[in-house]
Amino acid sequence: MTDEQDLGITSSKSHQTGDWYAEVVQKGEMADYAPMGGFIVTRPRGYAVWERLQENLDGWFKETGVQNAYFPLFIPESYLEKEKDIVEGFDPEVAWVTHGGNEELEERLAVRPTSESIIAPFLAQWTRSHRDLPLRLNQWCSVVRWEATETKPFFRTKEFLWQEGHTAHADEESAWDETMTRLDQYERLYEEVMAMPVMKGRKPEHDKFPGAHTTSTVEALMPDGKSVQGGTSHYLGTSFAEAFDIEFVDEDEEMQTAHTTSWGLSWRAMGALIMTHSDDQGLVLPPALAPEQVVVVPIYSEDTQDEILEYSADIAAELDEAGVRVHLDDRDHRNPGFKYNDWELKGVPLRIEVGPNEMEDGEVTFSHRPDGESVTESREDLAATVEEQLDAVFAKLYASAEETLEGEIREAESREEILGTLGQHGGYVETGWCGDEACEEPIKDAIAAEIVMVPLDRDEEPIHDDCAICGEEAEETAYFAKSY
């Protein structure tokens, strides 16, 4: 009895979220653990998901004036030291190269934890006049942050894949627009591609990116009530431009200092995606990201085998022609039930079943991965029908993710109430906050929850008049949550 369970997922999403997640990642063939702690191997199916996220985001970047480039993996120590906030912010988690072959290096090299310090000098070199601005660069690469905390594939790994955009602008307005453009594109990626609603906000002062003027964030709520920082976009002000001499001559022939931004989204997005949609049957992927959007499972007996296989091969060919990513599972010696379970484990969003019944009536049966609902439709206009079904699957995924967020933003007006509400429900708690980091401490110490964001709009009136912790006048609304 339990033997057959071992093929699939054996732990429960709601009861053992950690075990469940590790199992889904491995059995869904997204990733394996690498031999060194804190590192993972991304498998082809996992990488394929990353590539589709890349394609979407990269397309939008290019439509909005961004060019891709590539900078070195290593950053000389002296460069890293030019911006002191970066040094302090990342110091404990920088990996260093000290030797080249057997020879000790004269200057040690940091493995990039982020690339501002190696990109900014070139932004400076390439910026002479206001005509050179805005200058928008992006690179897809990996970075290394030697965090001591334990690994969770995609959520927290010492090396991770991401994109980092770096731009220089003539003035604050242009740089701020840039910051918001990228944040909006991250929001769009989550909502339109990953089928996940997110909340946009700003990090509190003490949790900004080192050296940034403003760090904006998209936050997604996981089913276990914890928040994930889904992507960040920083308005860096002029601090990096000053440290790296990014200056230009304006229209009046005056020397000006540029305003810069940086923005990044990592494969943590994949972690959030897997955590959000997958279930006790295994991985669930939205249509736009799935390596296979549709799997065709033929159902035949010995005497119908040839006809059914031909009918299903036709179907697969027609869909392939129409640009649908389709796979025909014509493995013999495997019954349909096995195949259903196998593809459900791997996250294929839509299944087409064709057996004698369907063939006789010129129909196909669709089965939706998220909820197992099945519908039988005519075989005519198949590509159009498949598009509709895939849209229906996307809508289901979005709706259920939305349900996770819905009702999970609660108000609290005292320390006890914040602790009680977060302890009991998780999710977000919004409350008045004086802006002092010290007022976050009691919550952090008690239940490891923190202020994950404040409203983007600095002028927005706080939700309550007083800070829930110290009772002083509230400056803004704080959103407390446990986070990954």
Next chain:
RNA sequence: GGGACCAUGGGUUAGUGGUAUACUUCGAGCCUUGGGUGCUCGUGACCCCGGUUCGAAUCCGGGUGGUCCCA
């Protein structure tokens, strides 16, 4: 930052001191298919280092890796 638990073929697992059990995957063959069919054969494992012992997967110490809980 503290604590708990775990580590055996690719995956899951039995095994309280005598060279390892079973399921599954995978390969070959047979069987045949509306929710993980059955059969035969084959490949394949005790995390690392040290200790105790005639003998260690098993006991002890240390490391590494994983999961969880608390901060």
